[in-house]
Amino acid sequence: MERKIVKKWFWVWEFEKEEQWLNTMAQSGWVLDKLGLCKYEFVSCEAGEYTVRLEMRDHEPAYIDFMAETGAEYVGRMAKWIYFRKKAADGPFDIFSDIDSRIAHLDKIGKMLGIVGGANMGIGLMNILTPGNLGWINLCGAALLYYALGRIHGKKEALEKDRLLRE
Numbered sequence: 286m287e288r289k290i291v292k293k294w295f296w297v298w299e300f301e302k303e304e305q306w307l308n309t310m311a312q313s314g315w316v317l318d319k320l321g322l323c324k325y326e327f328v329s330c331e332a333g334e335y336t337v338r339l340e341m342r343d344h345e346p347a348y349i350d351f352m353a354e355t356g357a358e359y360v361g362r363m364a365k366w367i368y369f370r371k372k373a374a375d376g377p378f379d380i381f382s383d384i385d386s387r388i389a390h391l392d393k394i395g396k397m398l399g400i401v402g403g404a405n406m407g408i409g410l411m412n413i414l415t416p417g418n419l420g421w422i423n424l425c426g427a428a429l430l431y432y433a434l435g436r437i438h439g440k441k442e443a444l445e446k447d448r449l450l451r452e
Contacts, residue, residue: 287329289315294323297394298436300339300366307337307368316370320361335370336378341394342367365397384448391441395434402430 291310295303307317307325315327316335338357342348342365349359349367356375360368371378381387405427412420 288318289327289329291325291327292323293325297398297433298440300341300394304337304339307339311335311337311370317360317368320363320368322363333373336373337368337370338378338380339366339368340380340390341365341397384444384451388441388444388448391437391444395437395441398430398434398437402427402434405430 293306295306310317310325310327311330312333314329314332316330317325317337318328319326337360344362344367352359352369355371357369357371357378360370362368369378369380381390405423409420409423409427412418412423414420
């Protein structure tokens with residue numbers, strides 16, 4: 286079995302782009318097997334043999350067991366992101382079955398970004414007053430996290446608008 290390592294970066298608001306890229310890799314005969322910080326390890330497979338999905342959620346062994354019962358394999362996790370793959374021959378593979386579950390997922394991502402961004406803002410403001418301190422790094426981090434929060438909020442608003450059109 287051939288292996289390939291690809292180093293690639295995705296921002297938190299690009300999780301759909303990341304998932305799409307992982308599925309493009311699977312379509313070309315490389316399925317995700319392991320992952321690390323900005324590091325994806327693939328193994329060769331039949332082109333289109335697998336579908337890959339990712340989701341931000343707490344580590345819950347019962348959820349991983351549930352997903353295994355549906356035929357999905359747990360690949361690994363990076364921070365709060367969990368990765369699964371499933372053989373395409375077993376049928377469609379979607380973690381989010383409807384708009385409301387997608388909105389709930391974006392809410393989880395937004396809450397995490399808000400908490401971490403707020404903590405960075407607070408630490409940065411406290412440290413900026415200390416001579417020679419690097420509080421500005423926390424402030425830049427907070428700005429980036431709040432930018433990500435805005436991007437996630439925009440995705441959520443688009444889904445909510447879509448939901449209203451379908452009702």
